[in-house]
Amino acid sequence: MVFYFTSKVVDPPITLFMGLDKYENEDLIKWGWPEDVWFHVDKVSSAHVYLRLNPGQTLDDIPMSVIEDAAQLCKANSIQGNKMNNVDIVYTLWSNLRKTPGMDVGQVGFHNDKEVRKIRVEKRNNEIVNRLNKTKEEKTERDLRGEREERDRKEREKDRKEGKERQRREKEEMERRKKEAELRSYSSLFASDNMKSNREVADEDSDDFM
Template identity: 70%
Template sequence: MVFYFKARPDAGDYTIFMGLDKHENEDLIKYGFPEDIWFHVDKMSSAHVYLRLNKGQTMDDISEGVLEDCAQLVKANSIQGNKVNNVDVVYTPWFNLKKTPSMDVGQVGFHNSKLVRTVQVEKRLNEVVNRLNKTKVERTPDLKGTRFLSGIYFIFSF
């Protein structure tokens, strides 16, 4: 099960998504797209939240509003992080996530720490979280199949 959210309307057509639990996070880690940006509360347990950028965009293209949406969603979906103020949220491109066999389910590291950015979330903004939750849709996508088909499209799109 994956939860999908729509970013603030004035930001453009962006989809934000997260897994139901650490097992779905494993599939999201495994079958992500190069356009995906991963968000997580730093040094605390939290949801893995992803922002799918449009082709050709980079982390530098994320507006402050969309960044706030993703950071607020991560904070709201962290048991410990939701209870405290001034939490750090880290984010990095999906392809920078490093998963080794010795890591626990849902745990990741990074290939290159220089590609990891941090934004501080002072406090939970209920108006942002409530707006996002109103757009929440549950789906059970075929992540492997979607990733495979995307790869085929990429090969034949030249």
């Protein structure tokens, strides 16, 4: 089971989601999107919380109010972290998560530690947690897989269209260059250096009879 929450601190609202336990966390890792941002309490067990960026957005584009919502959701869903003050929440892009065969269920590492960011949470903010919990909805692992497959299908279709458009532009550019080359060749036939006056032609003709 995967839980979905709506953060309305921005307009339009942003969806946050997390797994029920480590097995759902594993599904989230498996079926994540390149646009997903992963949040976790640093150094202790917690839920894996995600948010989904719009295409072209980066970590720098996430409003701090949304980061705070995701961080509070992480802390509230950590047995140890929920009891602690001044905990760090780490976050990074899904594409930076590293999963190897020897890792435990739900465990991840990073491809590049420099791409991992932190936010300090001093204490649990019940106002934020309660607001998010009121928006909670449930979905299954099948929904995760279906959403990822649909996303990939649209990406392939987009790539095909962009490829056709690129080929069309390349063909037009080749035709344009070909026409320009033909015009240059045609123009050279009538260049001033290759032209002769009527007098010059007449003089040449008279020389033939001398």
